[in-house]
Amino acid sequence: xxxxxxxxxxxxxxxWAPEDIVGKISxxxxxxxNDYRHIALKGILTSLIxxxxxxxxxxxxxxxxMVPDVQILGARVYMTLMTLHGMFMVFGFLIPLAISIxxxxxxxxxxxxxxxxxxxxxxxxxxxxxxxxxxxxxxxxFTWTAYAPMSLRVGDNLLWMGYxxxxxxxxxxxLAGVVLVRNAVAGAARSGWGNLxxxxxxxFSVGILLVVSTxxxxxxxxxxxxxxxxFGETAYFDPARGGSVMFFLYVFWTYGHPAVYLPFIPxxxxxxTLLPRFLGRPMWSYWSGVVAFLLLMIFALPIGPHHFxxxxxxxxxxxxxVQIMTLLVFIPSVLHVFNWxxxxxxxxxxxxxxxxxxxxxxxxSIAFLIYGGATAYLNAQISVDTDFIHNTYWxxxxxxxxxxxxxxxxxxxxxxxxxxxFTGRMYNQAMGNAHFWLWQVxxxxxxxxxxxxxxxxxxxxxxxxxxxxxxxxxxxxxxxxAYLIGLGFLIFIINFAWSxxxxxxxxxxxxxxEHDAAIASATPAE
Amino acid sequence: MENALSLDGGQTTLIAITVALTVLGLVGLxxxxxxPTRWRIKYRLEFIxxxxxxxMAWYAxxxxxxxxxxxxxxxxxxxxxxxxxxxxxDTFFDRTLTVITFQWGxxxxxxxxxxxRNAAIVKPGEKVLxxxxxxxxxxxxxxPVASITxxxxxxxxxxxxxxxxxxxxxxxxxxxxxxxxxxAQMKAWLxxxxxxxxxxxxxLTDGETTDGA
Numbered sequence: 001x002x003x004x005x006x007x008x009x010x011x012x013x014x015x016w017a018p019e020d021i022v023g024k025i026s027x028x029x030x031x032x033x034n035d036y037r038h039i040a041l042k043g044i045l046t047s048l049i050x051x052x053x054x055x056x057x058x059x060x061x062x063x064x065x066m067v068p069d070v071q072i073l074g075a076r077v078y079m080t081l082m083t084l085h086g087m088f089m090v091f092g093f094l095i096p097l098a099i100s101i102x103x104x105x106x107x108x109x110x111x112x113x114x115x116x117x118x119x120x121x122x123x124x125x126x127x128x129x130x131x132x133x134x135x136x137x138x139x140x141x142f143t144w145t146a147y148a149p150m151s152l153r154v155g156d157n158l159l160w161m162g163y164x165x166x167x168x169x170x171x172x173x174x175l176a177g178v179v180l181v182r183n184a185v186a187g188a189a190r191s192g193w194g195n196l197x198x199x200x201x202x203x204f205s206v207g208i209l210l211v212v213s214t215x216x217x218x219x220x221x222x223x224x225x226x227x228x229x230x231f232g233e234t235a236y237f238d239p240a241r242g243g244s245v246m247f248f249l250y251v252f253w254t255y256g257h258p259a260v261y262l263p264f265i266p267x268x269x270x271x272x273t274l275l276p277r278f279l280g281r282p283m284w285s286y287w288s289g290v291v292a293f294l295l296l297m298i299f300a301l302p303i304g305p306h307h308f309x310x311x312x313x314x315x316x317x318x319x320x321x322v323q324i325m326t327l328l329v330f331i332p333s334v335l336h337v338f339n340w341x342x343x344x345x346x347x348x349x350x351x352x353x354x355x356x357x358x359x360x361x362x363x364x365s366i367a368f369l370i371y372g373g374a375t376a377y378l379n380a381q382i383s384v385d386t387d388f389i390h391n392t393y394w395x396x397x398x399x400x401x402x403x404x405x406x407x408x409x410x411x412x413x414x415x416x417x418x419x420x421x422f423t424g425r426m427y428n429q430a431m432g433n434a435h436f437w438l439w440q441v442x443x444x445x446x447x448x449x450x451x452x453x454x455x456x457x458x459x460x461x462x463x464x465x466x467x468x469x470x471x472x473x474x475x476x477x478x479x480x481x482a483y484l485i486g487l488g489f490l491i492f493i494i495n496f497a498w499s500x501x502x503x504x505x506x507x508x509x510x511x512x513x514e515h516d517a518a519i520a521s522a523t524p525a526e
Numbered sequence: 527m528e529n530a531l532s533l534d535g536g537q538t539t540l541i542a543i544t545v546a547l548t549v550l551g552l553v554g555l556x557x558x559x560x561x562p563t564r565w566r567i568k569y570r571l572e573f574i575x576x577x578x579x580x581x582m583a584w585y586a587x588x589x590x591x592x593x594x595x596x597x598x599x600x601x602x603x604x605x606x607x608x609x610x611x612x613x614x615x616d617t618f619f620d621r622t623l624t625v626i627t628f629q630w631g632x633x634x635x636x637x638x639x640x641x642x643r644n645a646a647i648v649k650p651g652e653k654v655l656x657x658x659x660x661x662x663x664x665x666x667x668x669x670p671v672a673s674i675t676x677x678x679x680x681x682x683x684x685x686x687x688x689x690x691x692x693x694x695x696x697x698x699x700x701x702x703x704x705x706x707x708x709x710a711q712m713k714a715w716l717x718x719x720x721x722x723x724x725x726x727x728x729x730l731t732d733g734e735t736t737d738g739a
Contacts, residue, residue: 075707075708075709075710076707079704079707141707142704143704145704147663147664147703147704149662149663149664149680150663150664150704150705150706153629153662153663153706154706154707239680239681245664245679245680245681246679249679284567285569285572288572308677310666310675310676310677311664311676311677311678311679311684312676312677312684320587320591323587323590323591324583324587327582327583327586327587328583330579330583331576331579331580331583334575334576334579335572335576337551338572338575341551341554341555341558342558342567342572344555344558344559345554345557345558345564345565345566345567346564346565346566346567347564348564349559363555363559366555367552367555370548370551370552370555371548371552374544374545374547374548374551375544377540377543377544377547377582377586378540378541378544380586381540381586381587381589381590382590382591383589383590383591384540384590385675386674386675386676387673387674387675388670388673388675390666390668390675390677390702391666391668391675391677391702391703392668392702456670457668457670457698457700459666459668459700459701459702460702460704461704461709461710462709462710463710464710464711465710466698466713
């Protein structure tokens, strides 16, 4: 009994049946249906397209950066591609993909069998599409952080589209947060908070974070728009007209730090849902996971100022408080990782899990979370931050390990898992393995070389750099890593497209838990 | 260009802790996956682990605050090379340079109002105070050889001091905050002059040395 209860709240759930949604769907249904499976499918397909576009941008500017001096891109085009790469990957790929997977899994795991307030989710989706279109047409080059007053003095006369896109992204994420909270609360009403599944807790905490943190983002977008248009006498952020740069920094980073948890927390919720299904047993600890979710949510909001420690706009006890809280945010992440490792260790790993591509992606993503997360210990410290970390390549190394290595790989693993539930067929195993290994080698090369470049003070946001060995060697290697990642992505797309019509039909349970006989008979050490 | 970058940051202990933590996590994950022996971990161990993390956080906070002003080349013994907080009188320093950061470059103004663009000319081992201003957007000010970075908001003044390297040569100064399309070119040189270089001063500054207004 206890085990069954644990099974549900740890992510196990009533049977999910594979079905051929993709094959039967019409375009009208895909675009406007309020069925949770169709909303999720639409979100997933869109985020994969934006991943492809953002990835192509990355491949182009990585080619430029391969060797010093100007090759194919000038400063303006380089920065536009860089800005769109950042915005598409975070706002268009990571956050929507993680949330779309939650849209699909929540109704099944929480037992509601429908996405409540699905119309709100529709509005969230179409607002994001409008933002993406504005970004493509407006081509802003102010980086995803849009620091005022620089962001008011770049671009051409279409730049207002960039500011408006920021407002739309904020609206879209706010609405998605409302949907997630509503469904998590509905799930809690059915099961009670103490038995709410980890998916429910994850969606609840990220929903709250989305609703709270997108308000400052919307204001930042509006303030930049207003300053650029020079509405009336007001100036929020432009110091030349009486605005305040510090005001911008505080408001922006009140969103900017939670922003990195917006894809992070749902990705963790997906991991908590999938791991017990592959292992055929509950997680090691339920409450440490719940506490970790809530701690992540609470600590995310006040620590934004660590992003501009080097600006010394904060000082004294407040600066120290931010440093201490940043160091403490380490703990919920470690609680999660500890929980996962303890779960894996407690009993034999089924051979069925070891064979499957999504499980491999889950394990690899945990490894990258450890790799990228440990460096956060250095980043948090002001003395080290004001040496080689602040705005050198160390920071992109850290967030690519977390965003691509952890969130991206976990979300892609989730897609491999969901594949039979959307197409009724299995993906091609050989191509899945090729994708997996190309990504591990590519991401590890890229992240490690970015750390090395950052330790040698390679500055961010440059298209041209000095010809010194500490800088040229890592840049060449990062580009090679990026090519491997691009190749892996290509194989992934071919696999999914080909298997949708040619793959093996999925069994009634696509993910059976099968132990090797010899291992199954061995007793645990304790 | 010689010795433009210093890779000796001196954070050996901290980096060692980070690497140890990474290895611990990865080894744990690998054992959990591949080692045949299974281990049902007691809840108690997680609490012990958390206490260990709290100790690490305490050490990091203490160490960072202790070394923050001034930052030290070698955490334990060495002579301080740079600092971000200035409590001394200006007379404590051998040289004070006012730095005007702009789109896109650095202008260094000496105490007797000599301006040189993109070259800060100092003597070996001098203690140099930079008073940094911005007149347009947020800029960065990073001197790798002195292990120091500051970010300058328009309308504010930031103070950073360094002890100049003992070895004469050109050392990189760069902007690390995106400040517009010219950001990649926003670099300057910390020129440490040996005694024999003195007569060549104007040559190193692209002929931009002029009398201040």
